[in-house]
Amino acid sequence: MPGQRLDDIDRKILSELQDDGRMTNVELASRVGISAPPCLRRVRALEEQGYIRGYHADVDPRTLGFEVQVFAMVGLAKQSEADLSAFEARCRDWSLVRECHMLNGEVDFILKCVSPDLRTFQTFLTEQLTAAPNVASVKTSLVIRQAKDAPGVPFDVLEERLARQA
Amino acid sequence: MPGQRLDDIDRKILSELQDDGRMTNVELASRVGISAPPCLRRVRALEEQGYIRGYHADVDPRTLGFEVQVFAMVGLAKQSEADLSAFEARCRDWSLVRECHMLNGEVDFILKCVSPDLRTFQTFLTEQLTAAPNVASVKTSLVIRQAKDAPGVPFDVLEERLARQA
DNA sequence: GTTGAAAAATTCAAATT
DNA sequence: AATTTGAATTTTTCAAC
Secondary structure, three states: OOOOOOOHHHHHHHHHHHHOOOOOHHHHHHHHOOOHHHHHHHHHHHHHOOOEEEEEEEEOOOOOOOOEEEEEEEEEOOOOHHHHHHHHHHHHHOOOEEEEEEEOOOOOEEEEEEEOOHHHHHHHHHHHHOOOOOEEEEEEEEEEEEEEEOOOOOHHHHHHHHHHHO | OOOOOOOHHHHHHHHHHHHOOOOOHHHHHHHHOOOHHHHHHHHHHHHHOOOEEEEEEEEOOOOOOOOEEEEEEEEEOOOOHHHHHHHHHHHHHOOOEEEEEEEOOOOOEEEEEEEOOHHHHHHHHHHHHOOOOOEEEEEEEEEEEEEEEOOOOOHHHHHHHHHHHO
16 A cells, blocks of 8 residues: 655655645645646655545644643553453544553553543543443543644654665 | 634634645635635634644654654653753754653653654663653653544534533 | 646635625 | 625646657
8 A cells, every 4th residue: 555665755745744734736846846747646646645644734722722631541451452442442432532542561541632621521531431341540641731742753854764774 | 812702613614624624715615604715714814813723744654664653751850940941842852752741740741752663762762862961760652553543622522512601 | 747728726805795 | 894706816637748
């Protein structure tokens, strides 16, 4: 599925679109140094090959009234594949849970949650998350402030790496 | 700065653009039930008022060769505002660190990191992060798999809340 | 990958409710 | 005050080269 390897122009396209996903194709083409039609063909190919999963407006939770962000560390009682999958499916159904990552080490999952207020989160925590089948332990940490929130992938690391290989 | 309150159409616009940030304005207008010009004015207003911070292509780290994702819990030796700010500034400079959140509780910060491979991450961990001034403890957890990665904000929670208030 | 042209979208000003 | 209409400009997206 990941097609053939990317060249410099493809990586520049990805980097530019990660930075500004609403850039017009002519602007993008000019930035990567080719004309518009092949640029658009490349973008479509990158989408089809799965390099670009989609485009999203970056909506500010705080401005919209989501005052509370929480990381929750979850441990399960049993960790068979069926148990893990069942918990992941629940997470996908919970709107307050925005991200769910399975981890190695002491804790089984880390969840990133948002909530309009503490009360809403507490209700979710006690009535949904902690009450869910097979959930053995939940430890939560409130986000005091966000110091960095960069999208996706560091293209500079990729470039360094390719330069080293060449 | 957050201007006046949002109406149903504004929230629908935000929800649609969070879902598909490259949707054309005419498509967006048709979905929210107004014509294109006022729809574009509303989008511009939402951008200027800070509800929309930007637009980003969602680039898949794995497909691009970033095989490793890690959460790092960092504790500092001293937590004065100057100490906290200094560490946050370092995080902004580290490309491998994509997110940095200050937390309450035992640990001071949680970092979300990506890396092309374990070796690159180990080098970063030992030579940069653990070696940084004032860093007292670092505990890392590898992401085994990602079960959910929803963008931004759950608009259904917002709607429920408004319905309850009305 | 480039050029050129048709179709579509953006974006503005004026008119409308 | 905000939306619709209508029109000029720009962009998208085909061809064919």
